[in-house]
Amino acid sequence: MRIKILGNGGFISSGIPYNSFLIDNTFLVEAPPDVMVSLRNHGIRFYDLRRIYLSHFHGDHFFGMPFIILNLMKQYRETCSPPHPIEIIGPHGLREALRELQQLAIAPGHPSVDCIDELFRFVEIDSTSRVKLDGTKHLIFHEMAHPTPTCGFSVVEDGGYLFTYLADTVWSDSFIPVLANKPRIVFCDLNGAPDDAIKQHMSERDIVEKAIPVTGTSTRYIGVHLSEVGERDLDFLHYSRVGEEYEIG
Ligand SMILES: [Zn+2]
Numbered sequence: 733m734r735i736k737i738l739g740n741g742g743f744i745s746s747g748i749p750y751n752s753f754l755i756d757n758t759f760l761v762e763a764p765p766d767v768m769v770s771l772r773n774h775g776i777r778f779y780d781l782r783r784i785y786l787s788h789f790h791g792d793h794f795f796g797m798p799f800i801i802l803n804l805m806k807q808y809r810e811t812c813s814p815p816h817p818i819e820i821i822g823p824h825g826l827r828e829a830l831r832e833l834q835q836l837a838i839a840p841g842h843p844s845v846d847c848i849d850e851l852f853r854f855v856e857i858d859s860t861s862r863v864k865l866d867g868t869k870h871l872i873f874h875e876m877a878h879p880t881p882t883c884g885f886s887v888v889e890d891g892g893y894l895f896t897y898l899a900d901t902v903w904s905d906s907f908i909p910v911l912a913n914k915p916r917i918v919f920c921d922l923n924g925a926p927d928d929a930i931k932q933h934m935s936e937r938d939i940v941e942k943a944i945p946v947t948g949t950s951t952r953y954i955g956v957h958l959s960e961v962g963e964r965d966l967d968f969l970h971y972s973r974v975g976e977e978y979e980i981g
């Protein structure tokens with residue numbers, strides 16, 4: 733399994749490309765407003781995507797969808813019929829959220845709104861869901877601590893945790909049983925600072941003081957959803973850079 737960082741910024745950021753990453757070239761995780769730019773910058777054709785994951789319906793995670801949808805419609809010459817199914821995974825209300833956003837982005841009666849039903853196979857998930865990936869891998873989902881329903885996930889294979897994504901979230905002790913499985917790599921929201929008066933995101937202190945004691949040193953933590961690039965790296969905790977790739981398994 734290969735993961736590539738397309739962008740690493742959170743909603744609050746200095747203007748760095750917004751948080752999204754790609755698993756095995758065809759599985760897009762998050763669709764921020766600049767997702768078409770990020771895909772193009774990394775040589776990824778949007779019409780090659782087979783699966784899209786949206787952790788929640790905040791703008792920095794799904795406002796790129798109208799651009800993907802309209803360009804898919806044009807790519808398939810207005811027929812809205814991709815030659816392969818595109819699975820889109822997200823919280824409950826996924827279809828309605830996409831339709832509402834598309835109407836706002838273009839116009840209520842625009843054909844791309846109804847095209848959504850033809851382009852995608854919707855998979856609405858919560859923390860009890862399990863989705864089959866290629867081969868023997870599965871996705872399982874974890875509830876994040878965020879003001880709107882938000883799920884992170886793990887990629888599991890034969891009971892082992894290959895990868896965990898802790899999306900937009902503050903620290904929650906509910907992560908402890910997940911991390912106890914010692915995922916090889918954890919992507920984690922690091923938009924917060926240890927001295928924030930109001931905590932809305934994790935910071936490196938959460939990882940150092942609460943997560944690493946659970947996993948030990950066999951897990952690598954990669955900070956995504958950042959406010960700025962070029963922040964310092966610690967043992968077992970690295971702030972992602974755009975374009976980096978991680979090989980797992
Ligand atoms: Zn966010």
Ligand SMILES: [Zn+2]
Pocket residue numbers: 788790878900
């Ligand atoms: Zn959010």
